[in-house]
Amino acid sequence: MFFLLALHLAIGIGIVAGGRALGRQAFLVAAVAPLATVIWAATQAPSVLDGEPVTESFAWIPQLGIDIDLRLDAFALLMVAVISGIGLLICIYSLGYFSHLKPGLARLAGVLVLFAGSMLGVVLSDQLIALFIFWELTSVTSYLLIGNDDTNPRARAASMQAIFITGAGGLVLLAGLIIVGQAGGSYRISELLADPPSGGAVNVGIILILIGAFTKSAQAPFSSWLPAAMVAPTPVSAYLHSATMVKAGVYLVARLAPMFAMTGNWRLVVMVIGALTMSISGLRALRQHDLKLLLAYGTVSQLAFMMLLLGVGEYHIAEAGIVLILAHALFKAALFMVVGVIDHQTGTRDIRELHGFGSSWRLVQIVAIISAASMAGIPPLLGFIAKEKALDGYVEHGDFAGGTAVLVVIVLSSILTFAYSARFVLGVLGHFGESEHPVVSQAAHAPRAVFIGPAALLTGLTVLFGVAPFLLDDLVEGATRALYPGSEPKPLELFAGFNPALGLSVLIIVCGTLLTVFRGPAAEAQRRASEALRPVPSGEQGYLAVLKAISITATRVTATVQNGSLPIYIAIIMLTVSLIPAASLASEIGSLPQWVEEPVHIVLVAVIVAAAIGASVVHHRIAAALMLGAVGYAMAGLYVARGAPDLALTQFSIETLSTVLFVLVLRFLPRSWRHGAPAIAAPMRIAVAAAVGVAIFVFALSASNSRSSVDEPSMSEVMVEQALPKGKGHNVVNVILVDFRGWDTMGEITVLVVAAVGAVSLARPGRKRADDDEAPVFEEILDAGDEPAMPEALR
């Protein structure tokens, strides 16, 4: 499995880096990765379906117990089949879709492969943290794919919206996963399933996880990004935003529902959000004129349907959800492909502009009709079997609180699904074409075989699995058992006898047909209702409001804390440093130390205090710098008195040098401070200074006290003991610097280098003369003999 992930990574990066020369053939290279995955999955299928998952593990951060554990069980196998099977077809379809070379095409192909690899990672990970990493990778690749046409501002805005919402959801998800993982004592899904954690923290954690899953699967109120993402090329929409990535949220909910459906408010939240999203999106799909947007809202609705099936933690119902994942992938990918074909050949996907397709378009229309019929739930197609099983599940096993209400919502939403499926078909058949709109479809050529072939193949599978559902029995039953160990799923049947579910199916079809026949009055009623509901903010408006609020808050905060005044900067930094850590440390002070150990301390401290006060009252800058130097020297004296020669040595040298450098720089500044209105009034300055002093005092006290409060040998003793045997040095301070804490030193000297380069490059332009155009060059500086060049170079 690691091999497959690495293969995706290598092919993806390879195409992104060097695929430009390949042109459209980049998609053929890209197809290698999903093809290899499909073949590998087929070889593993028999044993996996027998209930023996394939596992691989890689120690990633063993210190934290974070490993990358991959596990292919039957449910993961089903997802892999969807991801790589559809991925393969999308690659072939792209050959037809991208018949004209555009810049960024190779990048699109490469990122598509990277996405496929990330998505495989999501469904193969048995470890929550690894799953999260792959989850985020799918968000990032989705962002890149939506915004691939980087010259289109709409594409950029849509990609920003997508990553903003899914990224924020990802952070929430991470918090939830960590809460659950810590409470359960394990981050492995298979171990958590055997022993699910519970408790107050877990109740919060699962809600956070649900929020993350809802953002990814575009559930209310986070659904606005998915319709916006339709600006992406159709292969991307078909692959990411209908068949795979948006199912990541459903996948996660399906994985965790067996453990947490009974915990806290999981089931309630899933049912409320799922029911709301399913019905609202169904209504919105009915109002679309853009075929792609119609499908997008339909996808949101169907994802909510899957949430309702897989999220309630009842295996009879979940089994229907598993069939629906498969059925939806088949019909929705095919429908998106059809929209792409129409869009590509005619230049529009607005149903008001489409009519009069010739007979050569028959295959496209058949594909559209059959796939839409599967979406509507008409027998004998796979979509019908999924819907029938879902209704049956809720009728027979939905006896939990709210189950009946959800069943009603599912039936009503399915009527809407039937209606928008019919609207899609009528649109593709050219029924809504109006004479005042330009007629564009009449002259359009029918697509080539490679273009419509993948959609036709998917449609063929929809029919095949509908007529012969027993072909899927092993996979669906295995997947159900993988989610719910010990469950006994029922085999799939096209006709399960005259039962309530069949009656509901007939009701849905009849009502849906009526809604389609009377679509004129229905649309009018819907328009009036939506006008009445206009004051209620939509998800899109909510997103914009959040963006605006963030922007305003950031502006205000920045204007307050970074107003350009150095004294205010320093005051804010100092107050933050002194108040936040010191407040928490103050409680740890046990006893006060002995104040004076040796008489010489009194003298040294007196010098320090006097010099410090002097530095703050003198008017000359250089005098103040010298006073500060005196403080430093007296500190060094304290080190000597305490027997720390290394510290004293460093302090003496540092003070000497910094005093010289102070004088060097202060020459460029006015001799004394301005006595205008200070940025901060004197009492405030004194207060800040006092706070800093108290904070340092508290810090020093608690630092020295913390050693006595633990029984273990203190760190300093360990270091003194280990300096010679481990560090090979007698000077403990030096051994700490270069060995025990050498990594810190490494960081510090890096900062030193950056600071040096930065300070000098800041100082140079400031000293440059007005007539000196060229930047100074060191060769000129070194050429001390060249009288005119040298001083100018320095300025």
Next chain:
Amino acid sequence: MSDTPITDGPMRARSRRMVLLDTSMKVLYPSILVLALYFVFAGHNRPGGGFVGGLVVGGALALRYVSGGAAAVRSTFRVPPHLFLGVGLLLSALTAFIPLVLGGSILEHGDVTLHLPIFDKVKVTSALSFDLGVDLIVIGLVLMAFVAFGEDVPDAPDASDDGSDAPRKVRMRR
């Protein structure tokens, strides 16, 4: 008390050479450098170390600057200051990471005991090269500060090697 920069005050004062300082520099300067070297090499076992060594060299450079101006500092090290920074960082980073390549952990140190003619038994640890890197960085930092902010003494002998006695114009700073 005014807002005029203090640039030309000390400059004029310094335009007279300080004979005492110039003369004692001849002895002081090399001695300080030797002391700095001692600090770097002895640092692992006695007070000292790369940081202190670098600072002491910096102190010597400060003396040099006071006596001869920025030109004197430049003529001391005929290598661009940024090279000190780069080489120093490279040296320390290599010392830190090479053990990783050899299968150890970052900054794991090894040591060899050498038998040199005069010093007899000398134990050298790889921490020394790390310390040398720190030393070079500190020297580079001080050099850069003097080159960037320093001032030339107009009639300092080291400031111009062309031997002309013509006094240079003191350029006013902004």
